[in-house]
Amino acid sequence: MSKIEIENFNLYYSDFHALKNISINIEDKRITAMIGPSGCGKSTLLRSINRINDTIEGVCTKGKIKISGENIYNDDVDVDFLRRNVGMVFQRPNPFPISIYENVAFGLKVNRIASDKDVINKIVVESLKAVLLWDDIKNKLRKSALSLTLEQQQRLCIARVIAVVPRIILLDEPCSSLDPVATRRIEELMMVLKNKYTIVIVTHNMQQAARISQDTVFMFLGELIEFNKTEKIFTNPLKKETSDYVTGHFG
Amino acid sequence: MIKLNPKLSQKLSYTLLCITVGLAIVPILMIVFVIVKNGLSAISWEFLTSMPKNGMREGGILPAILGTFSIVLCSIIVTLPIGVCAAIYLNEYAKNNLLTRIIKLAIVNLAGVPSVVYGLFGLGIFVMFFRLGVSIIAGALTLSIMELPVIITTVRGALSSVPHSFREASLSLGVSRWQTIRHIVLPNAIPGILTGTILSIARISGETAPILFTAAAFYVPHLPHSIFDQVMSLPYHLYIISTQIPNMPKNLIYGTALVLLMMVLTMSCVAIIARIYFRKRRKW
Ligand SMILES: Nc1ncnc2c1ncn2[C@@H]1O[C@H](COP(=O)(O)OP(=O)(O)OP(=O)(O)O)[C@@H](O)[C@H]1O
Ligand SMILES: [Mg+2]
Numbered sequence: 001m002s003k004i005e006i007e008n009f010n011l012y013y014s015d016f017h018a019l020k021n022i023s024i025n026i027e028d029k030r031i032t033a034m035i036g037p038s039g040c041g042k043s044t045l046l047r048s049i050n051r052i053n054d055t056i057e058g059v060c061t062k063g064k065i066k067i068s069g070e071n072i073y074n075d076d077v078d079v080d081f082l083r084r085n086v087g088m089v090f091q092r093p094n095p096f097p098i099s100i101y102e103n104v105a106f107g108l109k110v111n112r113i114a115s116d117k118d119v120i121n122k123i124v125v126e127s128l129k130a131v132l133l134w135d136d137i138k139n140k141l142r143k144s145a146l147s148l149t150l151e152q153q154q155r156l157c158i159a160r161v162i163a164v165v166p167r168i169i170l171l172d173e174p175c176s177s178l179d180p181v182a183t184r185r186i187e188e189l190m191m192v193l194k195n196k197y198t199i200v201i202v203t204h205n206m207q208q209a210a211r212i213s214q215d216t217v218f219m220f221l222g223e224l225i226e227f228n229k230t231e232k233i234f235t236n237p238l239k240k241e242t243s244d245y246v247t248g249h250f251g
Numbered sequence: 252m253i254k255l256n257p258k259l260s261q262k263l264s265y266t267l268l269c270i271t272v273g274l275a276i277v278p279i280l281m282i283v284f285v286i287v288k289n290g291l292s293a294i295s296w297e298f299l300t301s302m303p304k305n306g307m308r309e310g311g312i313l314p315a316i317l318g319t320f321s322i323v324l325c326s327i328i329v330t331l332p333i334g335v336c337a338a339i340y341l342n343e344y345a346k347n348n349l350l351t352r353i354i355k356l357a358i359v360n361l362a363g364v365p366s367v368v369y370g371l372f373g374l375g376i377f378v379m380f381f382r383l384g385v386s387i388i389a390g391a392l393t394l395s396i397m398e399l400p401v402i403i404t405t406v407r408g409a410l411s412s413v414p415h416s417f418r419e420a421s422l423s424l425g426v427s428r429w430q431t432i433r434h435i436v437l438p439n440a441i442p443g444i445l446t447g448t449i450l451s452i453a454r455i456s457g458e459t460a461p462i463l464f465t466a467a468a469f470y471v472p473h474l475p476h477s478i479f480d481q482v483m484s485l486p487y488h489l490y491i492i493s494t495q496i497p498n499m500p501k502n503l504i505y506g507t508a509l510v511l512l513m514m515v516l517t518m519s520c521v522a523i524i525a526r527i528y529f530r531k532r533r534k535w
Contacts, residue, residue: 052423057347084425094416096435107424110434157420164424 003028004049004168004198009063011044011053018044020222021063026215031190031199033213033230035206037245041222042202046170049200050086051079067168084111087161089171093153095145095160100137103145103156104128107164127163131155132189151182155189162193169193171201175208187212206246210234218242286508293506307470307492308499312507314474318387318482319514321475322466323456325391326398331448333395334402341403342410343432361400367460369397374464388478390466394455402451409443410436442529449522453515459486469495485511 004026011019018041026032034042047053049065051072064071072082084107095103104124108114114123124141128134133155137148145156154174161169171190175183183205190199190212203209209216209230216233218226218241226233226242237243255263297311304310345351373393383389413436421431459467467487475482489507492499 050423052419055419055422080425080427082425083423088419088423090416090419092416094414094420096417096420097439106421106434107426110426110430111424160420160424 003066003068004200005064005066005069006045006049007064007066009045009048009061009065011041011048011059011061013056014058018222019048022219022224024217024224024227026198026200028198029194029196030214031194031201031212032215032217033209034200034202034217034219035204035209035245036217036219036225038204040219042219043172045219046172046200046202047088049168049170050083050088052083052088054079080111084164085166086168086170087164087166089154089157089161089169089174091173091176093150093157093177095148095153095156097144097146099142100145100148100156101141104159104163107160111164113164123163127159128156130162130193131159132185132192133159149182151178151185154178154182154186158189158193166197168198168200171199173202173204176204183208206234206248218245220245283512286505286512288505289502290505290507290509293500293502294509298503298506299510302472303470307488307496308503312485312488312510314471315483315485315488315507316510317474318467318471318484319456319486319511321387321478321482322390322394322462322484323452325387325478326394326455327448327452329391330395330398330402330451334399335406335444337399338403338406338410339432339437342407343428343436358400358403362404364397365460366397366458367463369393370461370464372396373461378465384479385464385466385468385481386479387466387475387482390462390482390484391478393461393465394458397458397461398451398455401454402447405447405451406440406444409440409447412443413439442526445529446522446526449518449525453518453522456518457486457511457515459484459490463487485514 004024006022006024006026009019009022010017022045034046036042044053048061049067049072053059053061061073064073066072067082067086070077096106098106101124104127105120108120108123114120125134128137133152136152137143140147145153148156154177158169158174175186178186187208190201193199201209201213213230216228216230217224218233218237218239220241226237226239228238232238233242234246237246299311299316300313301311302313341351341355345354370393373389373396377383377389377392378385381389383392417435417439418431421435422428426434455461462484466482467484468481469483469491471481471483485507489504489511492507493504
């Protein structure tokens, strides 16, 4: 069980009110897409779910985000443990400038999740298999991760997250620096991962949201406009703004 | 106003730029030329490895070389860890409040204080107040105080140049802030830290004023035994033999200058090579 319940959540960058009273329930083992015009706060909301926004100076929040019933903004929450549970994949592939193997093993080693060499090897292999990268790179594990193609790098970033066994994976426009073929392949990967993880993805690509997500969040100027089943959002939205946006009339 | 045709004005400005570059380089080349021409005849194995003789008019400059070497070594051993830690704190932990801003401003301004002021400060604090006497350690600490702002500034630059995305990636794996610094930020900042350090070493090797009252001796008949000894040092020795000793053979003066110059240039070259090497390996 790893539902994400966002309740009356507000976020301020110093005095700029970036998220206004957002409330959504994100269900387990589904893909939830966040869409909306540029600057509406999609990334901000996504980054609130693993509290990576905490690292930005001047950010303050109001309201709750509960994961499995526990408010992650409570004072006694172990943020490092939270982030291990809630993995994140970024817009630009950002593997560390070390070997492919070390990239995947990094979280395991530094967090002391595993110390035995065989155990680490096994998890690295499994993670690389889970992102369908293993067959391509099994002979060059010691090569620099930066020698991979962008698509492979993004897969590696997902493998790196999977290795520390999260239950939720957040993806912020993970395909925006990839070509259409690579994008389709990453989408297929997400469909597979959905069976094991709760996935939240920010995307600018309407077709992508329609293709892969079950639920869709539409945001505009820091506010939640509509949250519904993806089919409903794309075929029969309740709000006029939503229908304008998904049909491409603004944004 | 006369309108030149673009081709001509391009040529003209190119020539002008070349001339200014020449103006900057020629004096340096001349200095090197004069020093090498007059000093090369003095350089020998014996000159580098023996004690001065006959009121420093003969023999070598070994104690001065060793003196400068030990002062600089002690100084960098003290400065580097403090500088790196301070830079980590300022860059990675300090909140951007008034106090932090004052500290940052102070560091920038400290780097501009004339070095003789540091010398007097060292005399007051290390030599007299802490009773270290005129010694290697007092000189080294004085140089450390002088070099600290520079080291902090270069290390902060090196830390800032590590892409933010690496930190976010590491933090989002549940790796703590300190571990992120330790395993991601520092390793990627090492090239910058290294080149900064070598350049600092080169800079303080040639400093005279800070060690004038705190470490340097006119003449010491033996090699340094401990960090509490007074020592001779290259820049100060150079000053003495060029102004205080009558009938000093000219080639020994220029030879000493050449040794000092070589020491500093070699270190700068090492810094440049290190930078090229690391830049090639860096791939983001
Ligand atoms: N670090 C920050 N400091 C101040 N304001 C910020 C910061 N980050 C984002 N903002 C502002 O918050 C708002 C929401 O930004 P956010 O990045 O969440 O939008 P987004 O929906 O992800 O946009 P995009 O589609 O372009 O990625 C924007 O108006 C942006 O200018
Ligand atoms: Mg965004």
